[in-house]
Amino acid sequence: MNATTSTSPEVLRARMVDHVVHAGHARSGPVEEAMRTVPRHEFVPGAPLEDAYGNQAVITKSAADGAALSCASLPLVVGMMLDQLGVTPGDHVLEFGAGTGYNAALLAYLTGPDGQVTTIDIDPEVTAQARQALDATGYGHVRVITRDGVLGAAERAPYDRLIATVGVWDIPPAWWEQMTSGGRLVLPLRWRGQTRSVALVREGDRLVSDSVELCGFVPMVGQEGERTGHIAPDGQVTLYWDADQAVSVDVLDGVLEQPKEAVWAGVTVGGGESFDGIWLRLTGIEPGTCRLAAEAAAIDSDLCFPVIASRSPALVEGGSLAYLSRRRDENSSPGRWELGAIGHGPAGAELADRLGEQILMWNSDRNAEPVITVYPAGTPDDQLLGGMAINKQHVRLVVSY
Structure with a gap:
């Protein structure tokens, strides 16, 4: 149980979402409703209620050196990325990085009874905790898989929406293969030492951004770029x-x-x-x-x-x-x-x-936002539109204004 507090979880949750909305996130009505409904404190049972609903990430697992291995993300970032993802009822959603299960619960609320949500994490301790919290809060229909996220989940593909809640340096081929045409991928993508939450739309053999936001995340295990x-x-x-x-x-x-x-x-x-x-x-x-x-x-x-x-x-x-x-x-x-x-x-x-x-x-123009275009590795230079290539193992990025 959470530490005792004089303020109820419902009041604290309302304040949390009010703060998120005031900051310009959870702009979508369904996203705001989901955040006002799903009990975040039930996914971080070891944290005081004030922390569970505070403007902060809640670390749920740390390495021996103190580095965060898993956490409940900052509510502002949660609202921002769900806005970018644009989930609609009936969507099939794949999440990389199960974390506490809180984000998967929000996704399940957004997809409704006709949709499906699958969340993946490489750490069995993390997936076990997420499974327990999802079952306890009425989201037992969310599928939780213990697996390296780079493999995706082909058994439930294709997906209309994919979201990574861990820092990503590269985009694995499986993610492309398991995405519908016109599907959306939102991920904290890292290049040149900085990280952005990038919303990408699949257009044939490339991904094109329509939203780029500053963020920071625990890095994905196994990507050493x-x-x-x-x-x-x-x-x-x-x-x-x-x-x-x-x-x-x-x-x-x-x-x-x-x-x-x-x-x-x-x-x-x-x-x-x-x-x-x-x-x-x-x-x-x-x-x-x-x-x-x-x-x-x-x-x-x-x-x-x-x-x-x-x-x-x-x-x-x-x-x-x-x-x-x-x-x-x-x-x-x-x-x-x-x-x-x-x-x-x-x-x-x-x-x-x-x-x-x-x-x-x-x-x-301080508010100018670039277009980030992602191509498969091996795409010839003359097929890249708009600028200099940033090369990773599986993809080539072009950042253009």
């Missing part, structure tokens, strides 16, 4: 890049100790303003886009000053690097920062200039 390495002593600065990128931390070793070139864009942001769109733009333009993370010691010693210590976009080219930075804006109201880029190495100044250009492009 991201590489990491240190470029400063004692691991003070780390780079994260993809397997298809020509990045060498050996070549970059000590680059931050070389003279720096700073480019300031004259573009400012306040504390509550998102600027992740710069990173997203870079992924479609710059083949060397990756993620830089710096420990406090690196910042305190003035070795580097990324815009966000744990996750900032960077450009790498051979033995040179530039990263997004910020400084106090002395010419505007307090609490605002000017964005810019700092480069190091032989091509550091050029990379900083190129990053600065993308800051300006983002600032010209």
